[in-house]
Amino acid sequence: MRGRASALSRRGALAGLGAAPFVRARAATMPTLTVCGFHGPFQKAFQAAVIAPFLRLHPGVAVVYRPIMNSAQLLALLRLERAAPRIDVAIADISISILATAEQLLAPLSDGEVPNRAAIPDWGRGRNFNGLAFSRDNLALVYDSRVIPAAPESWMDLGRPALVDQVCMPVEDTRGVALLPVLTRMAGGDYRASIDPGLALMRRFAPNVASWNAQPDLYTLLLAQTAALGVGWNGRGQMIGRANPGTIRAVIPREGSVAQINTINLAAGSAHAALGATFIDHALSVETQAAFARMAFYGPTNAQVVLPESLSDGIFGGPAVAAREMHLDWTFISAHYGNWIRRIQREVISA
Template structure:
């Protein structure tokens, strides 16, 4: 009898261990190279440490947000990683749980803590200017230094900007408003400048990253608005292209994460968030994705430091958009943009 009890206890214990090891968390995130690096470098250490299984569900930010909205009250994903604009929408719709203020969360830059403490940034991206050095040299043009260069008549039909439905086009509009006496609450100055001065210079309102890269590489586009990570990828391919932090400030775009409200594995979701923003994970994402680290303790090689938003000075210099206003006005601005700017 005693021997039987011992055997049964061992079986029960093994069953518990197996159940724990089989605990599964679904994480929504970006596809492409980001998905690859998560599967190769970020997820395996977390699985080894926790014994849990991470299933990565890839999709763009809009698709992931739509899944959260559709599954409200019966969520399948425990954590999602999307762009900061859609993330503010998710927060406003009650889809994100409170961030646990512990572990590596305490090591974040203040502007990586999103309003309301229901999401955190997992990587800084600077939105600024990119230019083809060969085209500029051929024309005797000095390198661009300001957002206002987009309105210079000498760049007629030589500028490429993504549309307003893309974050880069939207942030260009916001900056033009800020530099002409307006802001997110007062967008008439921005629309006026975009319509009368910037739009005549625009060769294409290009939504495709691949096409943007091609136009910069070939010199078809002399000047563009884009993110530093995207530009760095073009530079790494050997193109004569340079990224510029405008003197008025580059605009902060963040990749952001939140634990889903009502998540099936909320505790694991909080742990995975802490793992993603840890100094080690941030160093991996900086080197592979061109995201500036949000963790103040992240250590980067000198080569990577030059390519990303790194250090308190660069982080502090970023201009932070007011997405609480932007998201309430996005549909109205898009309609106005399509009528007046991109025609």
């Protein structure tokens, strides 16, 4: 895991400090809650579905959304600000939540502080992380339907001969770490024993790869028709595709995918801990969770939320996809994350 954060420069972490636009102008004397979360379409949906309703319910406070590129940047910021946190509430993938909890960067949350905690299933309020599951997503193939009219059906399509120099594989983060267990299973292995089979399959795709980089992001490259196919996230692919009809789409391959969990966390040492817990409770409410699912195509974690079948199928891919979904041991993944990233860099990207 150390390698995951070390890929971020101190300069990159500091660059995020200034990226904190106010959601609504408020008097400087009002309590200001800083929420750190993913940039782009996630931010837009989060502001509309979570923050705006919270401000209507709590007119005496202000909320700042501080966008980050990924969870690794969040971890770097939490470490950098350990002595004087400027982040109150943080969104992160579960592997980072586990690591940040171990480093005492995140505060525990009780049912008394967050009543909606009781509606989160056991997998979303684990003993090894202090945060709570906020949303679920699936690793997906995201493609340009203008170039590939028929939806790709397999992860092996990343190596399709017709797509030389048209594939984007930003796999030096959670996407690569989540893809490795899927590829390893496809090759007949078990990621807990060895990821060698998955790395071997990933190397087979390398001749098609035009970009391994996280920036410009996959979705930008697809919209610009600089790439035709890539490894991304179902929710973001669907959000961007809906905003740009007839362009990009997301699909879960027939071999299955990985259920990825985003957590919402209270930073240890937050100067607004009580307000932060209130905000987290709001984010986990039935109404907020349903609204975010409708806007962002991320699955809710509150067990009381009931989604229409059409929306549920768009988020989770339907019963057939769910049956093939991998539920990873995120504690194991967290412990091996940094080493896996280094192996991807050394044995796939630089090979």
